[in-house]
Structure formats: C-alpha cells, structure tokens
Amino acid sequence: MTIKTFLKKYGLSVLSVIIFIFLWEVGSRLGILPVDYIGTPSKIFFEFTHMWTPDFVNTYFLPSIEELFIGLAISIAVGTVFGFLIGINSTVRQIFKPFFFAINTVPVMVFFPLFIIAFGISLQTVIIAIVVTCAAPIMINVAEGVANTDPLLLGMAKSFNAKGFFVFKEVLLGSTLPYLFAGIKSGVGRAIIALIIAELYGLNKGIGYLISFYGSGLHTDKLMAIVLLILLLNCIIFSMIWLIERNLYEEKRISNFS
Amino acid sequence: MLRIENLSLKYKATNQKVLDGICFNVAKGEVVAILGASGFGKTTLLNTIAGLLGPNEVITEGTIEIKTDKIATVFQEPRLLPWRTVLKNVTFGLDAKGADPEITVKSGRKILKEVGLDKFEGYYPSQISIGMKQRVNFARALLVNPDLLLMDEPFSALDPDTKKNIITEFKKNIKIRNLTTIFVTHEVSEARLLADRIITLGASFTGDIKNKNKINNGSEHFDHIVELEG
Numbered sequence: 001m002t003i004k005t006f007l008k009k010y011g012l013s014v015l016s017v018i019i020f021i022f023l024w025e026v027g028s029r030l031g032i033l034p035v036d037y038i039g040t041p042s043k044i045f046f047e048f049t050h051m052w053t054p055d056f057v058n059t060y061f062l063p064s065i066e067e068l069f070i071g072l073a074i075s076i077a078v079g080t081v082f083g084f085l086i087g088i089n090s091t092v093r094q095i096f097k098p099f100f101f102a103i104n105t106v107p108v109m110v111f112f113p114l115f116i117i118a119f120g121i122s123l124q125t126v127i128i129a130i131v132v133t134c135a136a137p138i139m140i141n142v143a144e145g146v147a148n149t150d151p152l153l154l155g156m157a158k159s160f161n162a163k164g165f166f167v168f169k170e171v172l173l174g175s176t177l178p179y180l181f182a183g184i185k186s187g188v189g190r191a192i193i194a195l196i197i198a199e200l201y202g203l204n205k206g207i208g209y210l211i212s213f214y215g216s217g218l219h220t221d222k223l224m225a226i227v228l229l230i231l232l233l234n235c236i237i238f239s240m241i242w243l244i245e246r247n248l249y250e251e252k253r254i255s256n257f258s
Numbered sequence: 259m260l261r262i263e264n265l266s267l268k269y270k271a272t273n274q275k276v277l278d279g280i281c282f283n284v285a286k287g288e289v290v291a292i293l294g295a296s297g298f299g300k301t302t303l304l305n306t307i308a309g310l311l312g313p314n315e316v317i318t319e320g321t322i323e324i325k326t327d328k329i330a331t332v333f334q335e336p337r338l339l340p341w342r343t344v345l346k347n348v349t350f351g352l353d354a355k356g357a358d359p360e361i362t363v364k365s366g367r368k369i370l371k372e373v374g375l376d377k378f379e380g381y382y383p384s385q386i387s388i389g390m391k392q393r394v395n396f397a398r399a400l401l402v403n404p405d406l407l408l409m410d411e412p413f414s415a416l417d418p419d420t421k422k423n424i425i426t427e428f429k430k431n432i433k434i435r436n437l438t439t440i441f442v443t444h445e446v447s448e449a450r451l452l453a454d455r456i457i458t459l460g461a462s463f464t465g466d467i468k469n470k471n472k473i474n475n476g477s478e479h480f481d482h483i484v485e486l487e488g
Contacts, residue, residue: 153337155310156337157350157354159308159329159333160330160350160354160355160402161354163354166354170339170342170353171339174339174340174341177341249340
C-alpha cells in the first residue's frame with residue numbers, strides 16, 4: 001500500500017484522532033477539562049512509556065496476554081467446530097439454537113462470580129469466562145456462513161460427484177472464511193472485555209487488576225496508560241487477523257480484471 | 259447414448275409441472291441443441307439428465323436411459339471457486355475423484371493450453387474476464403473425460419465477438435473428442451453454429467399452449483423460429 005493509498009483510506013481517521021488528542025491536551029493545560037478524572041495525553045504517554053518494568057511485564061502484562069490468547073484460541077476452535085456442526089446439520093441446529101441464542105444475548109459475565117465459586121480464582125477461570133463470551137459470535141457467524149454457501153457452487157460440486165469431506169474442505173470452508181473472520185473480529189472485543197472484567201473481580205494479577213488498583217487510588221494517568229495499552233492490544237490483534245485474512249482469501253477476491 | 263421417453267417433472271415446493279411428456283434420443287457423438295424461450299424448463303431438463311435434482315425436490319415420471327455415468331456439466335454461470343486458482347478450478351473434478359495430484363496438474367495444464375489459458379493458470383477467477391471464466395468452466399468439464407457433456411446456456415453472458423470465438427473453440431474441442439453434447443439455449447444463432455440437430459421446447463414457437471412442454475424432435479419448428487427472427 002502506497003502512502004497516497006493509505007492517506008486516502010485512513011487519512012481522515014488518523015487526522016480525527018490527532019485533532020482529538022490535541023484538543024484534549026490543550027483543554028487540559030488551559031484548565032478547561034477535568035485533568036484529575038481524564039488525565040492529559042502527554043502524561044498518559046509518559047506513564048505508558050515508563051510502565052514497562054520487569055514486575056509489570058511478568059506480573060500484569062504477560063499473564064493477561066497468556067489468558068487472552070489461550071482463551072481466543074479455544075474460542076476459535078470451539079466456535080468453528082460447533083458453527084460447522086450447526087450449519088451443516090439441521091438436527092444439531094434445532095437442538096442447540098435456543099442455547100446459543102441465550103449465550104449470545106445474555107451478558108455472560110454476570111455469572112462470573114459463579115465461575116469463581118465453581119473453579120476458584122485462577123487462570124483457568126478467566127479463560128473459561130473468555131471462551132463462554134467469545135465463542136458464541138464465532139459459532140453463530142460460522143453457522144451463518146455455512147447456511148449462506150452459494151447453492152450454485154454446491155450444485156457444481158455435486159455435478160462432479162464431490163462428496164463429504166472434499167465438499168467441506170473445498171467449498172464450505174472457503175465460502176465460510178469471511179464469516180469466520182467476522183466472528184473472530186467480533187469475538188476479540190468481547191474477549192478483551194471478559195478478560196478485564198474477570199481480572200477486576202478478584203485476581204491479584206493481570207492488567208484488569210491494575211485498572212482496579214489505579215482507579216481506586218485515583219492514579220488517572222496510570223489508569224489511562226493501561227486503557228491505551230488495551231487499545232493498542234486490540235489494534236495489534238486486529239492487524240494480525242487482517243493480515244491472515246488478506247493472505248488467506250481477500251486478495252483473491254479483489255477483482256484485478258477490467 | 260441417451261433416450262428419454264414420456265418424461266414429466268413437477269417441483270414439489272411449488273407443485274408446478276415444468277416438463278410434460280418429453281421424448282427424444284441422442285446418438286453417440288451427436289451435438290444436440292435444445293432451443294426454447296426462458297421459463298420452459300430447459301435448465302430443469304438438463305439438470306434432470308445430469309441427476310442434479312433429487313427426489314426431495316422433484317417428482318418425475320417416465321424414462322431416462324443414459325448409457326454412461328461419465329457426465330459433465332458446463333454451467334450458465336462459470337461457478338468457479340474464488341479461492342482456487344484457474345488451474346485448481348480446472349482440476350476440481352479430478353480432485354473430487356481423488357486422482358493422483360501429479361497427473362491431475364499435468365492434465366489440467368494440458369487442457370488449459372488447449373483452451374488458450376495456459377498463461378493464466380495461477381490467476382484467480384476475479385482476475386480474469388467472463389470469457390476466460392467460461393473457458394475454465396468448459397475445461398473443467400472436459401478434464402473429467404466425460405462421455406456426455408451437458409451445457410446450460412454457456413454463452414449467454416458473452417459479448418457477440420467473444421461468443422462467436424468461444425463457440426468455434428468449443429465446437430472444435432467437442433468434435434476432436436467426438437463428444438456427445440446436449441446444450442440448451444434460447445438463441446437460434448448459437449444453436450445453428452454449434453449443433454448437429456436442434457430440438458425445440460416451448461409454446462411460444464408453436465402457438466400450442468397445451469403442449470408447451472412437448473419437445474418436437476426434428477427441425478420443422480426451427481425453420482419457423484428462423485423465420486420469426488428474420
């Protein structure tokens with residue numbers, strides 16, 4: 001992507017963020033904005049660059065990253081497998097549909113105290129919270145993708161006597177990939193929220209715990225530095241998904257023919 | 259190669275009778291065009307011969323006798339898989355059969371050369387023209403070495419010049435292989451260019467609404483259509 005293309009595609013978004021940060025900084029320095037509650041961009045940036053001590057990395061950052069990535073990996077596996085089962089098999093779909101609908105609409109985190117009672121305060125409990133929250137949108141999207149597979153492509157496969165796993169691998173999987181990625185993107189946001197809430201609930205490590213600690217001590221700049229970290233984390237995960245997505249299918253679908 | 263006797267067909271979902279009392283034969287190596295206006299069951303007839311309509315979708319009566327199970331279809335829309343390259347799309351039928359990948363690729367490249375697409379084997383469907391896609395569609399069907407080739411209005415989306423070139427190309431390939439071919443079309447010019455024999459389907463040409471689905475074997479109605487089209 002050239003600089004010109006990048007600016008055309010993202011220029012306005014980048015500019016709006018720069019203007020927002022500039023107005024925030026100016027407003028804070030002039031005493032227009034309540035600095036105690038929202039901090040100032042320069043101080044937040046200072047805190048962000050100075051928080052990377054070995055203690056922060058080992059006690060707070062890495063455990064959260066570990067929980068998040070294990071949780072996401074399990075969610076993608078569970079969501080994809082069940083999504084395909086539901087999409088392909090109408091009996092499975094009818095049996096599980098009400099439960100998936102419930103999981104997708106009820107804020108599962110309200111049950112987190114029950115998870116703690118059942119599984120204790122541990123890494124596994126946070127991972128379970130992430131999976132329960134994140135797998136549902138992936139599952140629903142994959143099932144939708146299977147159901148929306150172009151019947152003409154399935155007819156073509158049938159005309160060549162393609163059956164079973166071959167049809168799954170060559171037709172259904174390719175057709176469902178955009179839906180799977182849409183589900184993962186939707187799931188990532190939910191997973192991060194689940195991670196933070198789970199850590200807020202009583203773990204004494206992870207970035208969720210730090211949010212609780214800084215919030216209760218009114219260390220606004222430090223708290224906002226953690227929020228900035230979460231935002232960056234989200235951006236990094238989204239970029240990774242975008243790269244995989246682009247490599248797997250998007251480039252192939254962009255028409256170069258004119 | 260193919261004998262159809264008193265074939266009638268009704269869609270279960272709509273309870274609509276689409277074909278009624280169809281009778282015709284196709285000899286080995288013959289290229290037959292089924293000519294008719296839209297909505298008279300041409301594609302349904304072709305899908306029935308191809309075995310693409312299951313008992314859950316349609317109720318059929320009558321006899322269809324086909325002396326081979328090696329049937330391939332060239333679809334109206336190319337139906338290429340966007341995530342497979344041109345070469346991988348062409349080899350789809352052989353891949354589905356579980357053929358040796360090395361032989362499959364070799365055969366795929368050979369047939370791509372025959373249809374003039376050897377330089378495009380690594381391209382994706384979105385990167386080639388509609389005419390090229392239709393050639394891939396054709397090559398994919400030829401690669402499984404069928405005894406009976408069915409083609410469902412394969413030229414309908416092409417501009418006149420491309421259409422003429424592709425029909426000539428298809429005809430050459432069909433004749434070289436002595437391939438029994440049935441293709442449906444609503445254009446007399448296509449039928450005249452490609453077919454050895456033309457069968458008409460539909461009432462708009464005969465004026466007989468009651469018998470709209472009767473296929474008239476022979477060319478007497480074709481003459482009438484030529485007159486109508488001037």
